[in-house]
Amino acid sequence: MQIPQDLxxxxxxxxxxxxxxxxxxxxxxxxxxxxSFVVSSxxxxxxxxxxxxxxxxxxxxxxxxxxxxxxxxxxxxxxxRSDIVKLDVTLPADPFLVGSEHPITKxxxxxxxxxxxxxxxxxxxxxxxxxxxxxxxxxxxxxxPARQMHDTFYLNSNSKSEYLLRTHxxxxxxxxxxxxxxxxxxxxxxxxxxxxSDNTHLPMFTQIEGLVVDEGVTFxxxxxxxxxxxxxxxxxxxxVRFRPSYFPFTEPSAEVDIKFxxxxxxxxxxxxxVHPNVLxxxxxxxxxxxxxxxxxxxxxxxxxxxxxxxxxEFYSSNLDFLNQFPS
Amino acid sequence: MKIQYSFLKNFLDTxxxxxxxxxxxxxxxxxxxxxxxxxxxxxxxxxGDVLSLKGLEREFHAYQAKKTNRKLETTKLSLIKDRxxxxxxxxxxxxxxxxxxxxxxxxxKNLDAKKRNFIDSAGIPLIHPLVDLGNYVxxxxxxxxxxxxxxxxxxxxxxxxxxxxxxxxxxxxxxxxDIQSSTLTIQDQSGIQxxxxxxxxxxxxxxxNTANIAVEAAFFKxxxxxxxxxxxxxxxxxxxxxxxGVDPEIQQLALARYLFLLNEIAVYESVKLYYSKSKKTKKKxxxxxxxxxxxFSGLSMKTSQASSILRNLGFDIVTKxxxxxxxxxxxxxxxxxxxxxxxxxxxxxYGYDNIPVSIPKAGPIIKNKRDDVSDKLRIGLVHAGFxxxxxxxxxxxxxxEKLNSQDWAAxxxxxxxxxxEPFLRGSLFRSLFNAVNNNVKKGYTSIKVxxxxxxxxxxxxxxxxxxxxxxxxYYHDMLQGWSQKKITYDFFSLxxxxxxxxxxxxxxxxxxxxxxxxxxxxxxxxxxxxxKQKIGIIGEIDLSITEKSIKKTxxxxxxxxxxxxxxxxxxxxxxxxKFPLSTRDINIVIDKSFVFQDVExxxxxxxxxxxxxxxxxxxxxxKDIPEGFVSMTxxxxxxxxxxxxxxxxxxxxxxxxxxxxxxxxxxKIRS
Numbered sequence: 001m002q003i004p005q006d007l008x009x010x011x012x013x014x015x016x017x018x019x020x021x022x023x024x025x026x027x028x029x030x031x032x033x034x035x036s037f038v039v040s041s042x043x044x045x046x047x048x049x050x051x052x053x054x055x056x057x058x059x060x061x062x063x064x065x066x067x068x069x070x071x072x073x074x075x076x077x078x079x080x081r082s083d084i085v086k087l088d089v090t091l092p093a094d095p096f097l098v099g100s101e102h103p104i105t106k107x108x109x110x111x112x113x114x115x116x117x118x119x120x121x122x123x124x125x126x127x128x129x130x131x132x133x134x135x136x137x138x139x140x141x142x143x144x145p146a147r148q149m150h151d152t153f154y155l156n157s158n159s160k161s162e163y164l165l166r167t168h169x170x171x172x173x174x175x176x177x178x179x180x181x182x183x184x185x186x187x188x189x190x191x192x193x194x195x196x197s198d199n200t201h202l203p204m205f206t207q208i209e210g211l212v213v214d215e216g217v218t219f220x221x222x223x224x225x226x227x228x229x230x231x232x233x234x235x236x237x238x239x240v241r242f243r244p245s246y247f248p249f250t251e252p253s254a255e256v257d258i259k260f261x262x263x264x265x266x267x268x269x270x271x272x273x274v275h276p277n278v279l280x281x282x283x284x285x286x287x288x289x290x291x292x293x294x295x296x297x298x299x300x301x302x303x304x305x306x307x308x309x310x311x312x313e314f315y316s317s318n319l320d321f322l323n324q325f326p327s
Numbered sequence: 328m329k330i331q332y333s334f335l336k337n338f339l340d341t342x343x344x345x346x347x348x349x350x351x352x353x354x355x356x357x358x359x360x361x362x363x364x365x366x367x368x369x370x371x372x373x374x375g376d377v378l379s380l381k382g383l384e385r386e387f388h389a390y391q392a393k394k395t396n397r398k399l400e401t402t403k404l405s406l407i408k409d410r411x412x413x414x415x416x417x418x419x420x421x422x423x424x425x426x427x428x429x430x431x432x433x434x435x436k437n438l439d440a441k442k443r444n445f446i447d448s449a450g451i452p453l454i455h456p457l458v459d460l461g462n463y464v465x466x467x468x469x470x471x472x473x474x475x476x477x478x479x480x481x482x483x484x485x486x487x488x489x490x491x492x493x494x495x496x497x498x499x500x501x502x503x504x505d506i507q508s509s510t511l512t513i514q515d516q517s518g519i520q521x522x523x524x525x526x527x528x529x530x531x532x533x534x535x536n537t538a539n540i541a542v543e544a545a546f547f548k549x550x551x552x553x554x555x556x557x558x559x560x561x562x563x564x565x566x567x568x569x570x571x572g573v574d575p576e577i578q579q580l581a582l583a584r585y586l587f588l589l590n591e592i593a594v595y596e597s598v599k600l601y602y603s604k605s606k607k608t609k610k611k612x613x614x615x616x617x618x619x620x621x622x623f624s625g626l627s628m629k630t631s632q633a634s635s636i637l638r639n640l641g642f643d644i645v646t647k648x649x650x651x652x653x654x655x656x657x658x659x660x661x662x663x664x665x666x667x668x669x670x671x672x673x674x675x676x677y678g679y680d681n682i683p684v685s686i687p688k689a690g691p692i693i694k695n696k697r698d699d700v701s702d703k704l705r706i707g708l709v710h711a712g713f714x715x716x717x718x719x720x721x722x723x724x725x726x727x728e729k730l731n732s733q734d735w736a737a738x739x740x741x742x743x744x745x746x747x748e749p750f751l752r753g754s755l756f757r758s759l760f761n762a763v764n765n766n767v768k769k770g771y772t773s774i775k776v777x778x779x780x781x782x783x784x785x786x787x788x789x790x791x792x793x794x795x796x797x798x799x800x801y802y803h804d805m806l807q808g809w810s811q812k813k814i815t816y817d818f819f820s821l822x823x824x825x826x827x828x829x830x831x832x833x834x835x836x837x838x839x840x841x842x843x844x845x846x847x848x849x850x851x852x853x854x855x856x857x858x859k860q861k862i863g864i865i866g867e868i869d870l871s872i873t874e875k876s877i878k879k880t881x882x883x884x885x886x887x888x889x890x891x892x893x894x895x896x897x898x899x900x901x902x903x904x905k906f907p908l909s910t911r912d913i914n915i916v917i918d919k920s921f922v923f924q925d926v927e928x929x930x931x932x933x934x935x936x937x938x939x940x941x942x943x944x945x946x947x948x949x950k951d952i953p954e955g956f957v958s959m960t961x962x963x964x965x966x967x968x969x970x971x972x973x974x975x976x977x978x979x980x981x982x983x984x985x986x987x988x989x990x991x992x993x994x995k996i997r998s
Contacts, residue, residue, distance in 0.1 A: 092809060097712035097775050101705065104717055119690035122699075127781050128738065128751075128790040143553040149372060154741040159788035165740075165751075185690025191781075195742055203744045204719050218685065219674065220625030225687040242679035244356030244671065246371030252671030254679055255358070273623070276667055290623065317716045317762035319771055 003059055007037070008066055015074045024078050028071050038064050103325045104206050104314055107302040108189050111208050114229050120187040120210065121180075125172030127191055128155065131162040133171040138249040139277045151195040153203075165193035168295060169209040170249060176211070177282035182289055183214035189298075202311055206298035211274070213284060213291035219252070219273055222292035226256060226271060233301070234258075241265060250293055251275045260304060268304070269296035328368045328378050330466075334445045335366065338380045339387050352383070355390050356675050365448055375549075375571025376659040379469030385659075389639045389676055399467070401583035402590065404600040414483040418605040420511040420523065420551035421486045422575045427542040427582045428477060429589070431596025438463065438592060451564055455533050456592055457540055460585060462564070469659075470544050470573055470581035471565035473521060477539035479531040481516035486523060486545070486603075488512070494519055497529040504559050511551050513543070524552040524569035526561050542585055544578035574659035578602075611656040612645055615669050623670055625683060636676045637669065701779050701888035703832040704796055711824060713775040713798055718758035720780070721748040729872050730754040730846055736785040751783040755797040756847050756872075756883065763801050764876035772804040779888075794889050799868070800824075800882040818851050818867055821882040825855070825865050833893050837862070840924075847872040847883065855886070862890045904968045911965070911981050912944060914997035916958045921992050926959070933987040936980050937965045937972060958997055 011031050018024045030036060041060055045053055101109070112122065126133075140147050153165040172188035180186070189208045197203050212221075227240050239259035247253045250272025257265040274291035284291075299311050306325070308314070313321050332345045343351065345361055352359050352368065357377060359368040368377075376382050381399075388395045404427070416424045435456050437443065442463055447453055451462050461472035494506040496519050504522075506512060511523035521527040524547035533540060549572050556566035582600060589595070615637070617630050634644060634652055641657040656663045663669065674682065705715065721744065727737055731753035738751040752758075755778045763774055777798030784791045802816035822839065829837045834857065842852035842864050852866025863886035870877055917926075923943060930941055944960040952958050963984060965977050988994040 094810065094812065094814070095773075097773060099709035099711060099713040099775065100715065101709055102715040102717050105705070105715060117689075118687060119693055121690075121693055127792055128783060141550075143550045144372065148553075148557070153743075155790065156739045156741055157785075157788065157790070163790055183691060195744060197744050202719075203721070212690070214688075214690075216622075218623060218625035220683050220685045221688060223679075223682060224685040227684060228687050242682075243353055243358070244675035244679060245358070246356075246373045248373075251665070251667040252674050273667070273670075276665060315717055315719060317718065317758070317765060317776070319714065319766045319774070320769070322714050322716070 003041075003063060004037070007031075007063065008070065011067060012070060015070065018074070018078060021078060024071075024075060031067055032064070032071065038067060098323075100322065100325055102314075102322070103302050103306060103308075104298055106325065107298050107305060108206060108208060110233065111229075111296070111298070111301070112187060112189060114232050115187050115210065118185065118225075120185045123172045123176050123186055123188045124190050125166070125169060125175060125188050127166055127193070128163055129166040129171045131164060133174050134164055134166050134168070137174040137278065137281050138170055139275050139281075140248045144248070153193050153195050166190075167194055168192050169207040170293070170295065172209065173211045173249075173293060174278075174282060177213065177279075177284060182284065184211065184291075185214070186211050200311060202299070202315065204315075205311075207295055208298060209293065209295040211291060211293045213274065213279070213289050215289055217273075217290045217292055219292070222271055222273065222294070226269070226294060230256070230258060230268070234305070245270060245272075247272055249275050249278050256294075266304070268300060269294055271295070328370060329362070329365045329449050330368065330380070330383070331445050331448045332361075332364050332366055334441070335380065335383065339384055341387070351387065351390055354678065354680075355386055357383075357386065370571075372571050373662040375568055376469065376574060376661070378568050378571065379465070380467050382469055382659070385641065389636070392635070392639060392676075394639050395641075399584055400587050401580065402586040403583050404586065404598065406579065406600055406602045408603065409601055411483050412601040413603040414485050416486040416603045416605065417488060417511065420488070420548055421605065422546035422548060423578055423602060423604040424484070424486050424545040425543065425578045425582055425600065425602045426484060427544075427586065427598060427600045428539070429542065429586075429595050429598045430477070430539045432457075432538050432540065433594050435593040438588075455535075455537075457533050457537065457589075460588055460592065461542065464581050464585050464588070465564065465568070468577055468581050468584060469568065470577045471524065471568050472581060472585065473527050473543040473565070474533050475520065475527065475531045475541040475543065476533045476537045477541045478537070480520065480541060483516070484520075485514045486511065487514060489514075489519065496522070498522070498526045498561065499529055499532050501529060502561075504561070507558075510555050510558075511547065522555065522559070522561070523547050525556050525559070525566040526563055542582060544581045544585075546573060546575040546578060572661045575661075576658040611664065612653050613656060613663060613669055614651050614653055614666055616651045616666065618650070619666070620670055620673065623667075624674060625685060626677070628673065628677070633673055636673055640672055640676070642669075642672075698893055700832070700891045700893060701794060701796055703893075704828065704886060704888060705777075705779060707828045707831050708777050708796075708798065711775070711828065713777045716759070716762055716776050716778045717780070718755075718762075718778060720752045720783070721745065722750050722752045722757055723748050724750060726757045726874075727753055729874070730756055732844060732846065738783040738785050738790050752780075753782050753784060754847070755780055755782065755795050755885070756799075759797060759799045759883070760847075760873045760876050763799055763881065764873075767801070767877070774799070774801040793887065796886045796888055798884050801877065801879065802882075803879055816882070818882065821865055821884065822853065825863075825884055825886075829855070834891065839865075841922075842866060845869070857891065860890050862887055902968070904966050906967055906969075906971045908939070909965045909972055909977055910962055911977060912960055912962050913981070913985065914958055914960050915988055915992075915994040916952060916956050916997050917988075917992050917994045919955050919957050923959070925992060926961070926988070929987055929991045930984075933983065935983050935987075937967050937976065938963060938980060938984070939966045940964045 014027055018027060032038060038060060045057055048056055135147060152167050155163040157163045169188045169190050169192055176184060176186050187208060187210050191204055192207045193204050195203060223242060230238050230240055241257040242254045243257065245253045245255040247270060253272035255267050256269045256271060257267050260266045271292065271294035274293050276286045279286050279289065279291060299314060302308065303311060345366065349359050349361055349366055357368055357370055359366050370377050377386060385395050413424055413426055437456050438459050443453055446459055446462055446466065449466055453459050457474050461474050465471050488511055489506055489508050492507050496504050496506050498504055506519055506522065512519045513521040513523055519528065520531045547569050549570055552566055552569040556562045586598060615633065617628065617633055621627050637654055642654040645653040645655050654669065727750045735753050737753060740749050743749040759776060759778060762776055766774055777796060779796045781792040782795050800816060800821060838856045839853040840856060842848065842854045845852055847868055848866030849869040852864060854861050855863040855865065863884060865884040868877065868881040868883050941961055941963045944962050947958040965972055965980060985996060
């Protein structure tokens with residue numbers, strides 16, 4: 001019996017061009033159906049001599065097995081192929097909302113992230129405060145114009161102490177110095193309030209205050225950490241200028257300016273060596289300990305960092321504005 | 328204080344450009360900026376002594392490391408004490424009082440154009456040559472002066488506090504003020520003629536007919552003047568200086584200078600200078616320990632350099648030894664009291680920018696550092712698609728009352744910015760509603776926002792602040808994308824969102840119970856408990872509370888981060904089972920007076936063998952279910968740690984489950 005040598009190759013070739021299951025079964029019938037060469041050849045075996053019969057049967061069986069395997073594999077492939085619906089994968093994703101932190105939170109966090117590796121502890125403090133912690137303990141003399149500069153919000157109260165909305169986060173210094181062990185390295189972020197509102201001032205804004213009370217603290221230490229912080233914050237070498245100023249709770253006091261492109265010198269924070277009256281008031285031995293403190297307005301830094309020109313935007317809940325700050 | 332550059336330049340006898348001068352003064356501590364030909368100084372409130380040309384000159388010379396020796400030309404008079412002219416001065420508010428009587432004035436002409444220009448550009452109106460001259464001398468030397476029409480005074484003068492309140496006074500300019508007994512006044516025999524250090528009366532003001540004047544130069548104490556000008560709405564150049572402090576020893580000089588310049592613009596017949604003085608204050612001395620200073624600053628300054636800086640500023644050495652120097656404080660430097668004050672003088676003249684910088688130092692390691700709960704919640708919400716917002720805490724009475732129960736007493740401001748919003752918020756929701764409303768108006772249809780902030784409450788005599796984290800979910804329309812897949816947000820999405828949030832930050836055992844106090848939610852609300860502590864509330868917003876600012880179904884939540892303390896305990900990890908899970912479903916029908924939580928409660932109480940968990944597959948009401956009843960399909964999961972469970976074992980457990988549900992909830996099994 002003559003078995004065509006290229007039967008398998010031809011079948012495999014034809015299978016490759018099969019497009020659907022129907023085509024497949026048609027082809028399978030052609031090769032393995034009743035009228036197919038293999039199956040019909042089996043019925044012709046009886047006409048052969050017995051020794052020929054054995055050899056031919058063996059060959060036919062091998063052929064049939066190979067063909068069957070070939071078609072089984074092909075069917076699997078075709079069935080698998082039929083599950084795939086080709087997608088236009090470039091269509092848009094399902095809609096989703098992207099969350100993000102408020103830019104003021106982000107900038108606060110950026111500032112905090114500089115100081116926490118230096119083991120500055122975070123204290124958040126009271127927004128409603130007594131006159132004592134906001135002014136008196138910070139060496140603001142009673143009836144001093146420095147108090148007027150603060151445009152304080154006062155609360156209606158029937159208490160003996162005068163309550164107000166803190167005008168700076170410096171109140172937290174006093175609480176911490178009275179309650180914590182020395183040396184003290186602290187940071188107090190939070191909201192502060194001034195009874196003042198126009199295009200460049202808001203009645204509420206965010207401050208971050210830093211305080212260090214330790215042995216051997218120098219004015220050079222204060223300068224050192226602030227310059228390093230500023231360069232870290234803006235991620236570049238900056239022109240930084242310290243100039244004398246006045247805060248009742250520091251002596252000497254300084255204001256820090258940075259040179260910001262075409263805008264020239266811009267004031268970004270206030271600082272100084274903690275006034276001995278403040279330390280004494282908190283029962284700190286000024287012969288042994290000294291301190292420095294600094295405070296910065298987060299909105300101002302955020303405006304410089306992001307190029308925001310209107311401070312009111314931060315509190316406008318305008319999603320068009322907020323969407324521009326990625327998470 | 329505004330000073331004309333050209334005038335200042337001549338006074339300082341310098342060639343410095345305007346920009347250079349601005350730079351110099353800024354460097355030594357007097358922030359200023361150029362405004363056309365003017366330099367505007369923003370002098371800090373401790374340095375009232377610099378509010379004059381003479382004051383600026385001292386600072387300028389100190390910067391140039393030289394001592395100011397130049398003296399202004401004056402016409403000196405001797406002092407006369409006469410109680411018929413000045414009877415009494417109140418020591419508590421007035422240090423000295425000088426009155427120069429000039430009689431028979433004639434041919435009064437204007438000050439020269441340069442001086443007039445200088446006064447005018449300083450923002451002081453030109454009024455009358457005799458008054459203008461007083462203002463000029465104030466700008467030059469720093470001593471405020473007042474000129475009375477002598478004919479209108481009924482001498483002697485008393486400087487004192489009125490005996491009673493409500494003294495009506497017509498001040499210069501014509502305004503009527505009610506003078507209180509806490510205000511120091513200048514009185515003659517007819518009554519109040521001036522508010523000390525602030526303004527004179529219209530009655531005794533100079534006019535075009537004036538021929539005899541009384542020129543006042545006095546030292547009023549800052550604590551007496553401060554707040555007074557504000558109280559009467561009269562902020563004057565004089566009050567600005569007295570509040571900040573005026574040199575108590577320049578009054579005689581100021582009058583002598585006035586008289587010298589008066590000769591240039593008028594002729595007069597006679598002049599006499601009267602005075603009264605309270606006890607002389609002691610001169611202040613302050614030590615400087617140079618070693619301590621160097622230790623403080625990180626410098627190594629020599630004693631000679633330090634004393635030369637201080638001498639240039641007018642501090643004279645009293646005594647000197649190897650360790651320390653004793654300096655006498657000049658009368659105009661009332662801001663100096665401590666050694667540290669001298670440190671500042673030394674450092675600012677040395678130049679802050681010249682002080683060497685040291686490497687940042689770290690503090691001691693912080694033990695037992697805790698995660699901040701609100702930070703963790705904030706991050707969780709951001710990941711869940713929420714935008715963080717921030718708002719002002721001021722609210723109106725009406726919106727406060729809508730959101731806070733009656734037993735929540737408001738913290739109220741005495742001096743609100745907007746008188747309609749005198750209260751501090753007791754809830755964060757008002758601003759969140761507005762935020763949703765404003766953004767919906769702009770076309771947003773799906774909004775998830777939150778805020779972290781303090782709310783305030785008055786409690787007895789104290790105030791309490793508590794930290795809230797509140798959020799809003801307004802989820803409509805837009806979230807149906809091109810695929811038309813239905814993405815909805817309902818109460819149970821909210822419950823899932825908050826459950827997931829809490830579990831993600833490490834709170835595994837929060838319980839939800841139907842809420843008791845509701846605002847701003849409707850009845851679809853749940854309190855969140857951690858043990859017995861309420862840590863928050865979630866629910867559907869009662870739209871009527873939003874004052875129609877929100878018109879579609881909206882959900883919200885409020886969490887109290889301060890009430891949550893995250894556990895430090897490590898969880899005990901159990902060995903997991905290798906054997907398969909088996910599940911069984913049952914349908915029960917229960918009376919709707921029970922809620923699903925009752926099912927949970929019952930199941931948590933019955934110790935069913937091998938039961939690992941159960942959950943609700945679906946609920947059904949309607950066909951075949953009697954009215955007032957609900958059908959629930961429950962799926963129970965069984966597993967054993969040591970073996971595969973036999974059918975019979977599972978069946979036995981299921982029997983127990985059914986018995987429990989029947990007994991406790993009167994549940995019927997539905998086939």
